[in-house]
């Protein structure tokens with residue numbers, strides 16, 4: 001069992017939380033939105049209504065101690081970049097960040113995210129690959 005932190009409970013972050021929990025891991029979920037947090041209080045191991053761009057919040061939860069941190073803030077580019085930067089600076093391991101634009105991918109790469117996901121783009125590539133090469137299995 002591992003312990004992860006997921007910041008942002010949009011469609012992508014929610015799915016990450018649910019899958020990690022289903023896999024038997026511990027997940028701390030953070031969002032600024034009370035409603036999102038309410039929906040996850042019986043799903044995640046621990047929930048927190050907080051602004052992840054506030055360095056003190058990240059320090060308090062000892063963000064560097066998690067086995068992985070997912071920054072699942074997409075559209076709010078400023079919050080996504082600042083949060084990812086602070087998480088990386090704290091020395092956190094396995095930092096995964098979600099991006100919605102190619103510019104965001106560039107900046108998130110610069111600030112040191114270990115892996116960057118563009119859910120729609122990545123899924124589109126997989127679907128196209130599978131259609132074009134049905135003989136090659138997806139793994």
Ligand code: ATP
Pocket residue numbers: 007008009010011012013030031032033036050051052053072073074075076079083100
């Ligand atoms: P998805 O496509 O996965 O639904 P999205 O790209 O629409 O997500 P946003 O809605 O911008 O992404 O953000 C996802 C979540 O992150 C939202 O629930 C939002 O409340 C939360 N969020 C945004 N800024 C912060 C922040 N500074 N700290 C914590 N959570 C935040």
